[in-house]
Amino acid sequence: xxxxxxxxxxxxxxxxxxxxxxxxxxxxxxxxxxxxxxxxxxxxxxxxxxxxxxxxxxxxxxxxxxxxxxxxxxxxxxxxxxxxxxxxxxxxxxxxxxxxxxxxxxxxxxxxxxxxxxxxxxxxxxxxxxxxxxxxxxxxxxxxxxxxxxxxxxxxxxxxxxxxxxxxxxxxxxxxxxxxxxxxxxxxxxxxxxxxxxxxxxxxxxxxxxxxxxxxxxxxxxxxxxxxxxxxxxxxxxxxxxxxxxxxxxxxxxxxxxxxxxxxxxxxxxxxxx
Numbered sequence: 001x002x003x004x005x006x007x008x009x010x011x012x013x014x015x016x017x018x019x020x021x022x023x024x025x026x027x028x029x030x031x032x033x034x035x036x037x038x039x040x041x042x043x044x045x046x047x048x049x050x051x052x053x054x055x056x057x058x059x060x061x062x063x064x065x066x067x068x069x070x071x072x073x074x075x076x077x078x079x080x081x082x083x084x085x086x087x088x089x090x091x092x093x094x095x096x097x098x099x100x101x102x103x104x105x106x107x108x109x110x111x112x113x114x115x116x117x118x119x120x121x122x123x124x125x126x127x128x129x130x131x132x133x134x135x136x137x138x139x140x141x142x143x144x145x146x147x148x149x150x151x152x153x154x155x156x157x158x159x160x161x162x163x164x165x166x167x168x169x170x171x172x173x174x175x176x177x178x179x180x181x182x183x184x185x186x187x188x189x190x191x192x193x194x195x196x197x198x199x200x201x202x203x204x205x206x207x208x209x210x211x212x213x214x215x216x217x218x219x220x221x222x223x224x225x226x227x228x229x230x231x232x233x234x235x236x237x238x239x240x241x242x243x244x245x246x247x248x249x250x251x252x253x254x255x256x257x258x259x260x261x262x263x264x265x266x267x268x269x270x271x272x273x274x
Contacts, residue, residue, distance in 0.1 A: 009116030110154030118151025173233030
């Protein structure tokens, strides 16, 4: 665990195993165009819907396992506040040259409050903002899953302090901006272009040719947007990161997440009437 981290939601062995299985299923859900045999689903539109439902179920299982492991009222309150903040921040930037203001809070919160909190915040932030902005659709489970792992991995970053920590988080935030876009494009690439296009998904092609087509698609359609997201993450973390990290850590010290409960034995009871 990194220095200055307050574990708001503990990841026990059982929850860690569930998250590992969820990561595997998530990888299958994103990369199905490269592993599913042609004609398996009968339509290119079916897999995103099927895997989207699967991701919702997987996320519900992971969150329920975390809740069973114990989420204190303080951690739940912090989760609600930061989910609301992210939901309010997201409409301020989304849709303008790839500028997205939701990720830097997610990265910093995952860093300070731990990977379990980062995973949960990624899910709740995107779900809340989707309800507010009307962004509910088959893409939402993929966005929730992608953000969940952006927040979780921030909690696993190595130890660092001061400027080194801010630079590390800024670099991670920038990289995660590209990675998020790269993964999300996989969810709609198979049915977004004319099959006759040289960068469209074509069932049955060898993996290498299919991969080259996707890379060309991602570079041609998403590089500018992903760069806007990456730059936004980098700038926000560099400028606001030190103050936000200090605020989060001060709140964590006051909340004392997962603090052990100790009972002090009382003295012998006084006789009645005395």
